[in-house]
Amino acid sequence: MRFIFVALGLLAATLLPGIAMAQEQDRSLPETGYTITDDAIWGFWNDHGGLATFGAPISRETTLFGTEIQLFENAALQVQPDGSVQPMQLTSAGLLPYARFNGLSVPADDPAIGFVAPTSDQPNYPARLAAYLSATVGPQFLGYDQDVWGMPTSAPKADPNNPNFVYQRFQNGILLADLSSGSIAPLPLGTYLKDVLTGQGLPADLQSEAASSPLLGQLAANVAFTPDAG
Numbered sequence: 001m002r003f004i005f006v007a008l009g010l011l012a013a014t015l016l017p018g019i020a021m022a023q024e025q026d027r028s029l030p031e032t033g034y035t036i037t038d039d040a041i042w043g044f045w046n047d048h049g050g051l052a053t054f055g056a057p058i059s060r061e062t063t064l065f066g067t068e069i070q071l072f073e074n075a076a077l078q079v080q081p082d083g084s085v086q087p088m089q090l091t092s093a094g095l096l097p098y099a100r101f102n103g104l105s106v107p108a109d110d111p112a113i114g115f116v117a118p119t120s121d122q123p124n125y126p127a128r129l130a131a132y133l134s135a136t137v138g139p140q141f142l143g144y145d146q147d148v149w150g151m152p153t154s155a156p157k158a159d160p161n162n163p164n165f166v167y168q169r170f171q172n173g174i175l176l177a178d179l180s181s182g183s184i185a186p187l188p189l190g191t192y193l194k195d196v197l198t199g200q201g202l203p204a205d206l207q208s209e210a211a212s213s214p215l216l217g218q219l220a221a222n223v224a225f226t227p228d229a230g
Contacts, residue, residue: 033227062224102203107154140177
C-alpha cells in the first residue's frame with residue numbers, strides 16, 4: 001500500500017507541472033499574441049465573459065495614470081490599489097470622449113443622464129437604481145453587464161448614416177445594437193485607445209478628433225505593445 005502512495009505521489013509530481021503549464025498557456029490568446037499574466041485581471045476577464053465580452057488582449061500590462069492596466073480589444077482593465085479590477089471609464093473626457101470612430105457616429109456624453117443617476121448613499125438604492133436603468137437604458141441593451149460597462153452616459157441613438165445601428169454610451173464603453181441582425185456588441189474602444197496611445201493605425205476621423213489629446217503617441221515606444229510571440 002505504501003508503494004502505491006509513493007507511486008501516486010511521484011505521478012502527481014510529474015503531471016502537476018505540466019497541468020500548471022497548460023493552465024498558464026491558456027492565458028495566451030493566439031488571436032493577438034498577448035498573454036493575461038495578472039491573476040486579478042485574468043479572474044475578472046473570465047468572470048465577465050472573457051473573449052466574447054472584452055475581446056483578446058492587445059497589450060501586456062503597462063502603467064497609465066499611475067495604475068496597472070491591460071488593454072483588450074473592447075475595453076481596458078485596471079488594477080485598483082486594493083488589488084481588485086475594474087474597467088477603465090474609456091468614454092470619459094480624459095480618454096475617448098469622441099463621437100466619431102472609424103465612420104460610426106455615436107452619441108456624445110449627456111451630462112443630464114448622469115445628473116439624475118442615484119447614488120449608493122440614498123435610501124432604497126437598489127430600487128432607485130433599477131428604476132433609473134429601466135428609464136435610461138435602451139430596450140435593446142436591457143440586461144447589459146453593469147459591472148463591465150458602468151452607468152449610461154447618453155440616451156440610445158441611431159447612427160445618422162445607418163438607422164439600423166443604434167448606440168448607447170456607457171461609462172466604460174459604447175454598445176451597438178444592429179437592428180438588421182438583432183446582434184449587440186461593444187465598439188472596440190480598447191483598440192482605439194491603443195491607436196491613440198501609440199499614434200498608429202488611427203482611423204481618419206479619430207485622428208482628427210484626438211489631434212490635441214495629450215495621450216496621442218504617449219506610449220509609442222512602450223514595450224507593452226510588443227506581442228509576447230514577437
